[in-house]
Amino acid sequence: MKNIIDYAKEIEDTFQNRQFNAVDSLVLSQLAYLYYDGVVPGLSDISSTVPIQEVAAIENPDTLYQDVRDRKSNRQLLFAFANSPRFCDTRLAFYVNQIDNTAEKQFSAVTYLLSDDSAYVAYRGTDATFVGWKEDFNMAFTSPIPSQEEGVAYLNAVADKISCKLKIGGHSKGGNIAVYSSIKCRRSVQDRITHIFDHDGPGFKDEIFQSDGYLTVKDRIRKTMPQSSVIGMLLQHQEKYSVVKSNRIWLMQHDPFSWLIDSDDFEYISSITKSALYMNETLNQWVSSLNDQKRELFVNTLYNVIKATNATTFYDLMGDWQKRAYAVLGAMKEIDDETRRFLFQTIRSLFILAMKNIREIRKHDLIL
Structure with missing residues (x-):
């Protein structure tokens, strides 16, 4: 049973030989959980980018994994990524990391410049901070939450600095922000977006799906969830989604390292489990009450x-x-x-x- 680490180690095709896919997106989304402070330039630096090999070779690598769950797997993924024929030419730029306890905001994003002459804008999911989880729960009664607004501003700002085609994505809350930012960004930016990847991110309140922005981008959204998804089924959904097999149980399936890979794609199954449907129906009925x-x-x-x-x-x-x-x-x-x-x-x-x-x-x- 292979996962995204095995995929990064074994994939030899470049983007010129095999198009960017959902597994590539999950790899980049997982690496967005790393702390690139002091390593990757921020939004204010318009000219500098950092090659992935330089990131992997920093003198004090432990700073990349502070408060990151499963340091060992993330370290393995980063080194596999940096040495992969598919990813080795990737450069990182425009790193942002914000924690604001007063505003109840946890937001981070990084942009990958890929060898296919496109950029992947990756939004970090919920980290280990309580304020990050509090902001997630705020989605139940507040729209937009601060990190969604930051996501829109970030996407517009990145689009002003580069002129290539854009892919947008993230895992967990990062997937939600990716979809929201693509819906709410400027129309000129929307026109440059080719794919939007949402990996087990929560949904939205109904009014989002009724907006013109959603109707504009909905056919570009690629949502993936594990078979016992809980996080990805929260709130309301109108997006189509694919179900990925995981080697873990229940909530632990939210972990991207548990998602199984078959050759160069996920190992898909027909639907989420009956127990997951029951759990999600219960939670959504409770919230709606x-x-x-x-x-x-x-x-x-x-x-x-x-x-x-x-x-x-x-x-x-x-x-x-x-x-x-x-x-x-x-x-x-x-x-x-x-x-x-x-x-x-x-x-x-x-x-x-x-x-x-x-x-x-x-x-x-x-x-x-």
């Missing part, structure tokens, strides 16, 4: 409880977990009675809905 104000109250309350631990990332939370647990309990006590009652009632409603859907599925299976 709450108005925007209640969604915001629920998300903000949970976030404030986590903030009381003084942890900023999931890695922080794992350290001195007993002290963090006491902080959570203390924060729960500080919540007013009405809000605490709402919080527990909302969580309870999710479990009730889940049990109801389980009974419906069992009844359906018996009928079949």
Whole structure:
């Protein structure tokens, strides 16, 4: 069973011999999780680009993988990429990395200049910071979120600096931002976009799909999800999607390193699993049962409880977990009675809905 590391190691065809595909996009989207601060020039530098070999050969490579999940796999992917006949001529530019706790924004993007004379604009997905996850949850009641607006501004700015054709993509929230930015960017920029890749990114509120921008680019969107997708099925969807086989289970299938490759493409299956359909229907029904104000109250309350631990990332939370647990309990006590009652009632409603859907599925299976 091969994954994107094996693909980068083994693919020998250049883009002139074999066209850019969805696996190439996932490789670039995964590498967008690396921290290129001080290595790749930012948007203000209009002339400088960095060859991928120079990135792979920096003196202190650990800085690339700070707070990146699965450092070993990411390191293997970077070196395979830098030494691949397909990718070795890639140059990186226009790196942006922004964390704003006040605005509840986590945004990062990098542009790859490819040997087929096109550029791939890659948006980073959610990192290990709590503010990044909070921004994801804000999608349930806010549109647009700050990183979506940053994505539009970034795409327009990059398009002003280069004149080639554009491919846009990302994994997880990065896929969502890729689609949103392609919908909302200037029309002159849209005309240069050839492909939009969304790898297991959450959907949108309904009004996005009714916009002229979406109708303009929808046929260029390529969405891929693992067979037990949860993240990629959140919110509303109208895009067509392909289902990729993963060697992991449930939420762990969100990991791009678990997606299986067959020769030079993903190993596809016909549909997502029945359990995933059940889970996604349950979550979307639950979210739909709450108005925007209640969604915001629920998300903000949970976030404030986590903030009381003084942890900023999931890695922080794992350290001195007993002290963090006491902080959570203390924060729960500080919540007013009405809000605490709402919080527990909302969580309870999710479990009730889940049990109801389980009974419906069992009844359906018996009928079949």
